Amino acid sequence: MKKGILLVNLGSPDSPNPKDVKKYLGEFLMDERVIDVPLWARTLLVKGIVLNTRPKASAKAYSKIWWEEGSPLIVLSERLQHKIQEQVEAPVALAMRYGSMTIKLGLQELVDKGVEEVFLIPLYPQYAMATTETILVLAEDIRKEHFPNLKITDLKPFYNNPDYIKVLSESIKKQLEGKEYEHLLFSYHGVPERHIRKSDITKSHCNPSLSGGGVCCKTPSKAHEFCYKHQCLEVTRLVGEYLKLEEGTYSTSFQSRLGFDPWLQPYTDRTIERLGKSGIQNMAIVTPAFVSDCLETLEEIAMEGEEIFHEVGGKNFTTIACLNDDQAWVDLLSKWINSWVEANLVTA
Structure with missing residues (x-):
C-alpha cells in the first residue's frame, strides 16, 4: 500500500x-x-x-x-x-x-x-x-x-514526548538568550471548562475549575489521555524541568475566550496584568498549544499582551515564536x- x-x-x-x-x-x-x-x-x-x-x-x-x-x-x-x-x-x-x-x-x-x-x-x-x-x-x-x-x-x-519537549525547550532557550526576563508565562489557548468534563472518559476524574489544575490534573488517570488541561500543565512542568527553571519564575495561563461560560483559568490577559502590577518589569511568553504562529500568537499575545503589560508598568515583553519551520x-x-x-x- x-x-x-x-x-x-x-x-x-x-x-x-x-x-x-x-x-x-x-x-x-x-x-x-x-x-x-x-x-x-x-x-x-x-x-x-x-x-x-x-x-x-x-x-x-x-x-x-x-x-x-x-x-x-x-x-x-x-x-x-x-x-x-x-x-x-x-x-x-x-x-x-x-x-x-x-x-x-x-x-x-x-x-x-x-x-x-x-x-x-x-x-x-x-x-x-x-x-x-x-x-x-x-x-x-x-x-x-x-x-x-x-x-x-x-x-x-505528543505533548509529553521527550523528543518534542527537547525541541520545544531548546527553541525557548535559544530565543531567550541575551534577553532579560523575570517570569516566563506559558500561555495555552483556552477552552470552556465543560469541554474538559466532556472529554473525561472516566466521567468522574476531572474538575477543571480547581485552582492550578487541582489534584485531578496531577493524579494519574486514564482521563489524562484526553484531558487538555492536564496535557497543557504537563508541557509546562516538563519544559520547566528541562530548562531547570526555578519555582515561581514561570506559570501557566489560558488565552482567548468567548461567551459567559467559565473557561480554563487563569486567563492570560489578567495574568499579564497581574504580573505587571506585582512589579515584574521583564517577562517572556510562549504559546505551546500552537506549533505555527497565527492570529492568537501574533496579535492577541505579541500586540495586545504587550500593550497590557506596558499599561501596568511593565518594561520588556518578549514573545517567543512557535516552532514554525x-x-x-x-x-x-x-x-x-x-x-x-x-x-x-x-x-x-
Whole structure:
C-alpha cells in the first residue's frame, strides 16, 4: 500500500477582508466541537450575534498580522510541509480544518498520487475536542463518503514526548538568550471548562475549575489521555524541568475566550496584568498549544499582551515564536513520519 502524509492545521480566512473573515468564522464557530451547545442555540449565538458584530473587529486584527505572502499560519504551515517533503519519500500534503484548504482536498491530492494509506498528523501537541477531535472526526466522515478504500491512521498527541519537549525547550532557550526576563508565562489557548468534563472518559476524574489544575490534573488517570488541561500543565512542568527553571519564575495561563461560560483559568490577559502590577518589569511568553504562529500568537499575545503589560508598568515583553519551520522541529516530524512508514512497510 502506497503511503502518504497529511498535515492538518487550524485554518485561516482567504484574506483579511471582513467578508472572508465572516465566512471563516461562520464555519469555525458553527463546529459543534468548538461551540458545543444545541444547534438552535449555536445558530442563534453565531449567526444571530457573533457574525453580525465580530467579523469587522477580527478582520482588523488579521490585517495587523497579514503577510505579503498571505496568512502567516498558512505560509508557515506550507514552509513546514515543504521542508518535511525534502526529508521523506512519501508524498506530504497540507490541509486545514477550516477554510478553503479543506481536508477533502488534501486527501484527494494524496489519492491522486496513488496513496492508499494516510498518516494524518494534527498539528496540535495536546488533545482537545476543538482541535484534534474535530479533525479526526471530520477526516473519518470524509473518508467514508469519498474515499472508502483509503486507510487513515493518526499521530497521537505528543505533548509529553521527550523528543518534542527537547525541541520545544531548546527553541525557548535559544530565543531567550541575551534577553532579560523575570517570569516566563506559558500561555495555552483556552477552552470552556465543560469541554474538559466532556472529554473525561472516566466521567468522574476531572474538575477543571480547581485552582492550578487541582489534584485531578496531577493524579494519574486514564482521563489524562484526553484531558487538555492536564496535557497543557504537563508541557509546562516538563519544559520547566528541562530548562531547570526555578519555582515561581514561570506559570501557566489560558488565552482567548468567548461567551459567559467559565473557561480554563487563569486567563492570560489578567495574568499579564497581574504580573505587571506585582512589579515584574521583564517577562517572556510562549504559546505551546500552537506549533505555527497565527492570529492568537501574533496579535492577541505579541500586540495586545504587550500593550497590557506596558499599561501596568511593565518594561520588556518578549514573545517567543512557535516552532514554525524550525529545523529541529522539521527533523523530529520527519523522523516520526519515516518511522511510521518503515513500520507499516514491514506489517503491510
